[in-house]
Amino acid sequence: MLAQRAAGTGVATPPEQAQARALIAAIDAGGIPLHPAKVNQIARDLGLEVSREAPVEATIARIRELLLRA
Known part of the structure; x- marks a missing residue:
């Protein structure tokens, strides 16, 4: 898939x-995550430990931080 290609590197981005x-x-385009459980699942798929009680904003910040390091 074209969407799974890292920009200009030709290396596939993990799903x-x-x-x-x-x-x-x-989110940056103005969207609001409507399903906190989906945000938590994305974070878990990235290897982050996420409490069910964690604020969505905190989880999004952790995802951003992880993506900056990736």
């Missing part, structure tokens, strides 16, 4: 990273 990047892009 969990692609999903996380799509989430962050949607």
